[in-house]
Amino acid sequence: MSIAENISCVRGRIAAAARRAGRNQAEITLMGVSKTFPAECIREAYAAGLRVFGENRVQEYAAKALALRDLRDAEWHLIGHLQTNKALKAAELFDAVDAVDSVKLAERLNAAAEKSGKTLAVLIEINVGGEAAKSGVAPDSDELEQILQGAPQWDKLRIRGLMTVPPYTDDAEGSRPYFRQLRQIRDRITERVLPRIEMAVLSMGMSHDFEIAVEEEATCVRVGTAIFGSRR
Ligand SMILES: *Cc1c(COP(=O)(O)O)cnc(C)c1O
Numbered sequence: 001m002s003i004a005e006n007i008s009c010v011r012g013r014i015a016a017a018a019r020r021a022g023r024n025q026a027e028i029t030l031m032g033v034s035k036t037f038p039a040e041c042i043r044e045a046y047a048a049g050l051r052v053f054g055e056n057r058v059q060e061y062a063a064k065a066l067a068l069r070d071l072r073d074a075e076w077h078l079i080g081h082l083q084t085n086k087a088l089k090a091a092e093l094f095d096a097v098d099a100v101d102s103v104k105l106a107e108r109l110n111a112a113a114e115k116s117g118k119t120l121a122v123l124i125e126i127n128v129g130g131e132a133a134k135s136g137v138a139p140d141s142d143e144l145e146q147i148l149q150g151a152p153q154w155d156k157l158r159i160r161g162l163m164t165v166p167p168y169t170d171d172a173e174g175s176r177p178y179f180r181q182l183r184q185i186r187d188r189i190t191e192r193v194l195p196r197i198e199m200a201v202l203s204m205g206m207s208h209d210f211e212i213a214v215e216e217e218a219t220c221v222r223v224g225t226a227i228f229g230s231r232r
Contacts, residue, residue: 004048007226017214033224036231039067046071054222056080058090065093081135090114091141096121098163101137103146111154128178129167144176151196162186162202172209179204179216
């Protein structure tokens, strides 16, 4: 199947999951995760109507950004872990950083966004499974609390919501409790009405479990393999 056919199939499955959950599919953004795929594949997805893309490495995207700068209304998200020393490059290249997992990174990104003369949309990444190998802040950690409290100081960041990558399970249903947990964390933060904290975005769900994520109120699903094929 072509990239265009894959996108249309994924969109159909999102729509069906949204119907099951009584949701409006217009609330759900399909992000194409294009890491490891060349610029031509991204161009093909863009031609098929995709506008939001996720890349996980600053260096890898830098080369593609040059080749794709004519796609003016495409939106680029960094979805992988970011080292603080690459914050400036990331702020220059991306529209959004979806994996903020420390106060230090938020501080650096705010300074970097200021220098680049832009506002950066960001998500806080939560490590719902508590896996040592995964990035993200722990659900009830001081670090999360400090990020939430720090927001008023970072006027170049728009904290728009939460993102997570749950532990992998062969059965997509295995992701459901983690998606639910992320939603509950969002609800608790929303109730507190904190200054400069928006909780409109819930980024969760990948190729194997995005339908479950939609049922659990995802507003953004990050799909790589089911659109572009297996990564090499
Ligand atoms: C690679 C990646 C995805 C996409 O994974 P697929 O299983 O290929 O859909 C989504 N989110 C993050 C953070 C990723 O690194």
